[in-house]
């Protein structure tokens with residue numbers, strides 16, 4: 001079960017509206033390398049991890065990604081909700097406004113709605129961890145791109161926090177991969193999720 005705490009993992013206090021930036025950052029809400037994809041990926045992969053430690057790692061990080069989804073949603077909301085329609089009209093993001101208003105909808109910055117095709121859940125622990133390492137690097141790279149496109153210090157402070165967490169997640173997945181690979185030398189763990197179905 002999940003327990004909800006009524007505060008963000010990192011505070012979001014944006015002073016200036018900016019629909020252009022909201023339209024860029026939305027990709028980390030519902031885009032292929034975003035926080036929704038990350039949380040669904042890890043929370044789904046955990047069921048076939050071979051031991052309590054790796055299951056717990058995916059649960060912990062998948063849960064934290066939900067907290068990051070909330071931070072990104074808050075960023076998008078605060079950047080857009082009080083902006084007048086004329087500000088949207090100047091942007092390519094006008095199409096977003098016509099469908100969703102100044103709300104937070106899970107899509108990429110190019111307008112593709114969230115799609116689970118951007119994640120993989122293979123049942124193979126090593127394959128999953130390699131995917132997770134790549135996912136963390138892709139998310140980190142998107143945050144780097146956002147920092148290049150943003151000149152709002154209130155936004156950048158939050159994005160830097162999210163970027164740093166991707167680096168930490170990458171390190172933790174790397175440690176899990178090392179441990180699993182050394183464990184493979186002692187016993188075969190591939191396909192554990194299928195083997196342990198008996199009562």
Ligand SMILES: [Fe+2]
Pocket residue numbers: 038065136139165166169
């Ligand atoms: Fe992450």
